[in-house]
Amino acid sequence: MDGGIEVHELGKTYAGTPAVDGVSFHIAPRELFVIVGESGCGKSTLLRLIAGLDAPDRGTIRLHGETVAGAGVMVSPEARETGFVFQSYALWPHMSVRDNVAFPLQAAGMARKAAAEAAEPHLRTVSLDGLAERRPEALSGGQRQRVALARCLAGGARTILMDEPLANLDPHLRATMERELLGFHRSSGATTIYITHDQREAMALADRMAVMRNGRFLQVGTPQEIYDRPRSREVAEFIGHGAVVPVRYGDHMAELDGVRFPAEATAGQAPGDALAILRPEAIEILPGAEPGALTGTVRETFYRGGTWEAELELAGGAVLTLSHGAPLVPGQGVCVRIRHGWILPG
Ligand SMILES: Nc1ncnc2c1ncn2[C@@H]1O[C@H](COP(=O)(O)OP(=O)(O)OP(=O)(O)O)[C@@H](O)[C@H]1O
Structure with a gap:
């Protein structure tokens, strides 16, 4: 059974200060869930725990029905079927665009030529088929972003984690990329967690969103619920005017x-x-x-x-x-x- 993402009482403390402080939520399969909060509220830490890049001090994480962290379990990031799209893009600088996208397939054992062929439809999905021979250094920020997205598609990720992926882009490109990200999320069939400090971006993208502060979720709901019926003054003043x-x-x-x-x-x-x-x-x-x-x-x-x-x-x-x-x-x-x-x- 595909249970989406289930997080229960998750906690992570650095040097005595909780970065994630007892967070629980459930994301439905194929949902786009946005976590929004100010710098330092714990968003990236939460994402790193779900990715398996860090181990929680307490609580459990279940991805698509399987416990990946908690109760003595710590599944490696590679085994979590998770794709990352982070601000730093994390592309291989010495590989072409095509090879970057084909990389997860080769890593899974596919021959180089077959992997390159299998990458083609994903390059077309993100409109990069014309730039397949280029190196990442010869791409704009938005194009690099799309390479990272195509790589998630090629890897067949069931969970996609995005950490402020549009933060480095100019406002015009951001708006274009927001539309592309939505299209990408829908066509991927993946369950996506997207984190941002930009409440406008959060409302534009989210099926549901969480407002995070001091390691906790203040409110979880659809963008409209949170805008129209904020649960506290903090949420009311953070979301919208x-x-x-x-x-x-x-x-x-x-x-x-x-x-x-x-x-x-x-x-x-x-x-x-x-x-x-x-x-x-x-x-x-x-x-x-x-x-x-x-x-x-x-x-x-x-x-x-x-x-x-x-x-x-x-x-x-x-x-x-x-x-x-x-x-x-x-x-x-x-x-x-x-x-x-x-x-x-x-
Ligand atoms: N490896 C670490 N060691 C010590 N403290 C850390 C570590 N990682 C994060 N923190 C602290 O935990 C808190 C949450 O950090 P986190 O990066 O999760 O916040 P964030 O909401 O993603 O912020 P930003 O939007 O600025 O990236 C911060 O106070 C940060 O200083």
Whole structure:
């Protein structure tokens, strides 16, 4: 049975400080699971434990139904049927593109010529068939990335681990490579774990994602769940834009500066003082004052290419984040309506 990836209570401590601190999760077969978190939160350590490059201090890892780490078991990286795509690309510099892709097949015992032929369809998949004779040094960053992907395909990896693979690329190439990575993941049939510190990239790619901090998972869910219903202030502020403001909550409504607006909360949320996350797209800018409107003064503005993002300080002191299709100017008075908010649990 193909059980995907199952990780239970995994822990790894370096010099008395936990880098991975009791993490448990289950990734379904063929899922693309993204782990996002700030530098130093433990993402790479977690990936290295799954790859078998490091041994955990506690917990278990099962890959596709087989225990590969834990309870006295430590399966070598080679025996885990795992492909890596790391930032450093890790291509063989003295081999051509074709030989790099054919390498896992040769390592598995296939003759050189047969391995080179078997590499061809994988080179075509990543559109590198025209560059097969080149050495990695004569490729762009994005092309090297694609060689690493083709090598994963050729190796028949059932688990693909990607550690910030797009970090060295310029923004335009990143967007192209994101599309290619998604296509690659789907055609490979592999279960993929992708780590990044870029929450935008995480949301664009993930079937489900985990937000990691201090060696732990703060929340696991689809990008939309995490964006719309963050479990804590930390998650709300790390994922997407928006403002966390104090409100009074009760009966599916929140009150801010004497104005009530619809608010969702987890079942069992007690009425009373609470914190709400208000996303920019849930705040409507009105042509003028009207009942149920809040008024404020624009503080900072940022042009985001086609839209203006602004911080609006309300009369009561709370600061909202707005997004608007027309220029907003610091000092300008603005009336807004809050369409809905999410009450942070607690
Ligand atoms: N071999 C090691 N020896 C000692 N400490 C380590 C080692 N590897 C990682 N750490 C520490 O463990 C913590 C987690 O590191 P890790 O590389 O997993 O973080 P990360 O989230 O991948 O960060 P980045 O995004 O910067 O790569 C950090 O505090 C790091 O300094």
